[in-house]
Amino acid sequence: MKALFSLLLMLLALPMAAQQLTPTAVSGRVIDNNGQAVPFASVVLRQLADSAVVQAIQASETGRYQLPGVPAGRYRVQVSAVGYGSGRSAEFAVATKAMVVPDVRLAVAAQVLDEVRVVGQKPLLEMTAGKLVVNVSGSLTAGATALEALEKVPGLLVLNNRIVLAGQEGVLIQIDGRTTQYTDVVGVLKDFPSSTIERIEVITQPGATRDAAGTAGIINIILKKNTDLGTNGTLTTNAAYGRFAKAGALLDLNHRAGPLNVFGTASYNYRHTYEQLNTARLDTRTGIRYEQQSYQPRLTQAPTFRVGADYRLPRRQIVGVLLNAYLNRTQLNAQSSTLADNGVNVFTDNNTARNTNSYAGNLNYKILLDTLGRELTADVDYSRYTAGSLGLLTNQVRVGDVRRQQDLRNDQQTRIGLASAKADYRQPLNATTNLLLGAKVSRATIESRLDLAGGGVEQRNQFGYTESIGAAYVQAEGRSLGLTWQAGLRGEYTLANGTAASSIRRRYGQLFPSVSLDRPLTKVLGANLAYSRRIGRPSYQDLNPNLVYLDPYTSQRGNPLLTPQFTGNYKLALTYQKQPFFILGYNRTRDAISLVTATEDST
Incomplete structure (x- = not known):
């Protein structure tokens, strides 16, 4: 607990x-x-x-x-x-x-424009329906990448490649409402252009219509979609130089005529960056202190492509298709040193080439059954994510005047397939109350392989993991007695299987209630009270029992015995002109998942 x-x-x-x-x-x-x-x-x-x-x-x-x-x-x-x-x-x-x-x-970020005509502008921050909306497209300072845009969201921090919301980890990142749970989403967002983002939704108390995953809440990144009449497009470029150079370009095209709307986006990012990390470790058993320094310059080239179409059918129907592709080529040339006060010093050169390919397709359908608000939507999604990393490591061990060199070859390959289908129905009960029903099925198939050779180390590990989730929900929302309210119940059943040195089998079902109440106190002040129950499933990296080599003194492995963690979230918020200025939160987590650092005997 x-x-x-x-x-x-x-x-x-x-x-x-x-x-x-x-x-x-x-x-x-x-x-x-x-x-x-x-x-x-x-x-x-x-x-x-x-x-x-x-x-x-x-x-x-x-x-x-x-x-x-x-x-x-x-x-x-x-x-x-x-x-x-x-x-x-x-x-x-x-x-x-x-x-x-x-x-x-x-300094206010400047943007030079030949002509500016202000027709209307959304506020930068909005608090609506229990979520904070950051209108990135309305900000002249949208970051060069999606991760930099996230760093400017109030209450959200990115620390050491971890996304923390309101002081908690366990954030579920979605792009256009589609999960990225099984992929290296932080690595993708590092090189994803923020100029393609329309808005960011920060949902700390998701309702029953959304996945129950994410103990700290959900961050939904909504991408731009041009729907202007006729044929139009924009081309934007950017460049910057600090210690290294960065540059990017974005082409956005759209054609809308009659019932057909076709749109597409292509971008390219060139980023030369670096990371520097200094750590100190003390082995309490031997009293030996280790000082580690690491400098990691990297060069990344990342093109992205997005193309889609919507077609309006008779009788208030719309059918659409959307295709996405993200490619990443990164070259890492890192140097690190580990100095021990017992006279043993290790110097490591790490030359690693990383290739990431992500492809996704979506087919969607929507029909308005009448003019009173009855609505049915359906979505089918499939995505394929592959990541390969080939590293050549050279370790030089120095003990006094004695030197020994160790050459390692570290080859890691990961393939992930995600498929899902869902349907949602909205039924107005009266002028102020709606009933929402829906169901969703999803399946993730993950294969990971690790080959480590050299320096007397020979290791070949494979890990396979599949996770299937079936979900259904019911939710009611409306306005009465001066309150805007929402209450729902979601049920999810999970089947998970993994194969490595030992087998992993999980079967469990859970219910996830949620409730939210909003009430205006004055013309400008408002209050929100909310509760939701969330689940944090262990990722396949958390479950993988195979040893992953990081450096001569550091390795990591998962625990196949991990079970999900469950969190109850409570929140009281006060808003001023629909923008929050005071939030009191409490959460309680059962069977919490955390990273444990331990010292093992040398081999």
Whole structure:
């Protein structure tokens, strides 16, 4: 059992890291170039020595922030906000007295236009039907990639390739309502152009109409779809240079005539980036301390393609088809060192080529059965994801004047197939109440192979995993007695099988209730009360018992005995003009899944 209590203030402010005993606090303010407060900016406190994240918080509506319990040391504050560029403070030291950081200024992101005609504009943030909507297309500062756009969403942080929402992991990422649960979604979003995104929906309390997976909630990325009349298109390019160069281009075309609408998007991203990681380990059994430093420059080329069509049939019917392709070619040239205070030093060169291909197809149908709101929709989806990684590693072990070299070849191949079909029906019961019914079936087939050879190590592992889920739901929603309400029940039954060194068999069914109440308090103030039960299924990486080699001192393996974790989420939110400014949340997780670090005997 695991209980987690999170108090969120000023628009999804994240729970802070474990507090130190010192009472020292760091505070400050975020302003723009005109001296006006920048509301709800994301504030990250980093150590100066290694840029490690110490705390992260959301600034208040007045741009002010306070980070309590900061231990003595040297730091820097890093700030970002939607609609602005990023900024950071000067270096500062924390001793025994409270530290007030000088104001951090953020510049409004500029975009040069020959002519601007404002017809109407959506607000950047909206709180509707229990979800926070970030209208990325209305922001002049949409990030160069989808991951950079996510980093600017209030209450959401991306730390060490992990997406954290309101201080919790276990976020389900969807693209146009379709799951990415089994793929390396963070790796895909790193190179996916944000200029193709229309909006981002942050759903911390999903209703019964959505998948029950995602203990922290769902982030749904809605891509743009041009429906303008006639034939039209846009071409955009971008380039940047820091330590390395980045560039990209996007072509968007659309043709709409009569009942037919055809649209397509093609993009190309070139990104030369790097990651640097410094860690320290202490073996408590032997007292040996290890200092590790890693520098990982990488070059990525990622073209994406999207083409689709909609056709309006007689009697209020629409049929559509959509095809997506994402390709990624990444070359990694990394150097790392491990220095032990017993005199054993290891230096590693890692040259790895990674290829990722993702293809997806969707067929959809919609019919309006009458003019009163009766509606039936159906979707069939299939996607294929392949990822290959070939790494050549050279380890040089030095013990005094003695040197030994170890050459390794690490070949990993993964193939994932996803198929799903669903149907949804909406029935108005009266002028203010609707009944929703639906069902969904899905199947994931995953095959993973690892070949490791060299340096006296010979390892060949294979892992196969299939997971089938059947689901059905009923949900009612409406307005009465000054309340906007929603209540539903979803049932899911899961069959999972895995084959590796041992077999994995899982059969379980569960019910997932949800309820949400919204009530206006004044003309500008509102309140929302919500509850939902969620499931966190172990991924195939979590279950795979085969050993994966990372470096001479680090490896990882899954646990085939893992069972799902279940979380009950409770939330109370206050909104101002439909934008949240205070959220109180509580969640309780049973059979929590977590990463455990352990020391094993050397071999």
